[in-house]
Amino acid sequence: MxxxxxxxxxxxxxxxxxxxxxxxxxxxxxxxxxxxxxxxxxxxxxxxxxxxxxxxxxxxxxxxxxxxxxxxxxxxxxxxxxxxxxxxxxxxxxxxxxxxxxxxxxxxxxxxxxxxxxxxxxxxxxxxxxxxxxxxxxxxxxxxxxxxxxxxxxxxxxxxxxxxxxxxxxxxxxxxxxxxxxxxxxxxxxxxxxxxxxxxxxxxxxxxxxxxxxxxxxxxxxDKYLQVHLDILGGRTPFKPGAGVRALKGFEGAIVAAGAGAHVAEFARFSGAVSLGRGARVGRGAQLSDCVVLDGAVVGDGARLERCVVGARARVGTHATLGPGTALAGGSRVGDYSQL
CATH class of the missing domain: 3.90.550.10 (Spore Coat Polysaccharide Biosynthesis Protein SpsA; Chain A)
Structure with missing residues (x-):
């Protein structure tokens, strides 16, 4: 067929x-x-x-x-x-x-x-x-x-x-x-x-x-684009992540999948399910919950992300907050201490 x-x-x-x-x-x-x-x-x-x-x-x-x-x-x-x-x-x-x-x-x-x-x-x-x-x-x-x-x-x-x-x-x-x-x-x-x-x-x-x-x-x-990530990470589908994705250990109660070259600084915290794209970087003390960070994006020190999607090569400033439903375009920049 x-x-x-x-x-x-x-x-x-x-x-x-x-x-x-x-x-x-x-x-x-x-x-x-x-x-x-x-x-x-x-x-x-x-x-x-x-x-x-x-x-x-x-x-x-x-x-x-x-x-x-x-x-x-x-x-x-x-x-x-x-x-x-x-x-x-x-x-x-x-x-x-x-x-x-x-x-x-x-x-x-x-x-x-x-x-x-x-x-x-x-x-x-x-x-x-x-x-x-x-x-x-x-x-x-x-x-x-x-x-x-x-x-x-x-x-x-x-x-x-x-x-x-x-x-x-x-x-x-x-x-x-x-x-x-x-x-x-x-x-x-x-x-x-x-x-x-x-x-x-x-x-x-x-x-x-x-x-x-x-x-x-x-x-x-x-919302559904975010959900399919959470479903795969949560084992609610028969599908597996792509090649090169590794599970990050040491984050109790969270499922974190990271692409090649992704980096997480010390004291960063995760909850729920989080997907980090290739080369994504998460700053010191940042907090991420049920979100997707696409290739090459940078999350600044102390930033807080919840149920959002950060586009490729985007920059989230120090101590910025992205709330549920936020869709940050690829290549865009969010200033320090901003709230979206």
Whole structure:
């Protein structure tokens, strides 16, 4: 089976970090986020992957090349204008010939069994199967309602609590039979979620919804980008940090992962889970709790950081404070004793 990953978005909700890199290439524990999805594909036997690019498309070629070092064969297709999820998938049609295709959203991490998904899809003889995940607050998402056999019966967009009948949402992974592509217009902006899926359901096509067990997260916001680090460090996922990451010892009750060349001065204190990028430096007496400090950033003496993300090469001044939700752009500077 071949796969396509939709990675053309600009990642506006993850700015300022996506001003310098596309969202799927942002580092998560010193490994590009997309490499975790590659791990899932490789483990499931998928070897050919089409990357559907648009924003900063060349960055992906520089990062992954032809995919050999990852155990994959990567091919690239680029949108010259934004085409939405449907148009991006249509662009990859010629690279997905030969059978059922797996389509993935590039900003979602699914730790699921692709083979089990495919078996479900074939058993239902579906034209399209949608991987689903369960959420605590279904009013924040579009819901997918299925029957007892797992066949899709209805789509419900961001319901009120009195309309909620399920908590299963689209998890951003799909299986397509080859015929599906004939229903996607070429060269036009078109949505899988708001166009293709409800239209095919209304036309009587068989759509199935498979509730995927295991870890799932959409890293589309700064809060979720921070959370995926905390989840991996906290052992809540099957994923491991990238090569060269070492666990720092001697910080009781904290999990600290440091990239190559990271340095922590004496009397620094950590709590929760903290990720330090390559060459990051933490000053004397600094206090860090549940935060991410990206490559080459410097945290000054006595600074305090809590549930925040510090961009690459940023400078946090002596005794400065960064509070929950702070997203400090790469290369920026926070003055001594500042509070954000």
């Amino acid at each position: 071949k796969a396509a990953i939709l990675i053309g978005g600009q990642g506006t909700r993850l700015r300022p970090f996506t001003l310098d890199a596309p969202k799927p290439l942002l580092p998560v524990l010193n490994r590009p986020f997309l490499e975790y999805q590659f791990q899932v594909l490789r483990k499931s036997g998928v070897r050919e992957v089409a990357l559907c690019t648009s924003y900063r498309a060349l960055d992906f070629r520089r990062a992954f090349g032809d995919g050999r070092r990852l155990g994959l064969r990567l091919r690239y297709v680029r949108e010259t204008m934004p085409l939405g999820t449907g148009g991006a998938a249509k662009n990859a049609e010629n690279l997905l010939l030969g059978g059922t295709s797996l389509i993935l959203n590039g900003d979602v991490l699914n730790a699921f069994d692709v083979r089990a998904f495919l078996s479900f899809h074939r058993a239902r003889r579906a034209e399209i199967s949608i991987a689903l995940t369960r959420v605590k607050d279904p009013t924040a998402y579009g819901l997918v309602l299925t029957d007892a056999k797992g066949l899709v019966r209805r789509f419900l967009e961001k319901p009120s609590w009195d309309e909620v009948e399920t908590n299963t949402i689209n998890a951003g992974a799909y299986l397509f039979e080859p015929s599906v592509f004939s229903h996607i217009p070429a060269g036009k902006t078109y949505s899988l979620e708001r166009g293709l899926f409800p239209e095919r359901l209304a036309a009587g096509a068989v759509l199935a919804g498979w509730v995927a067990p295991g870890y799932w997260i959409d890293i589309g916001t700064v």
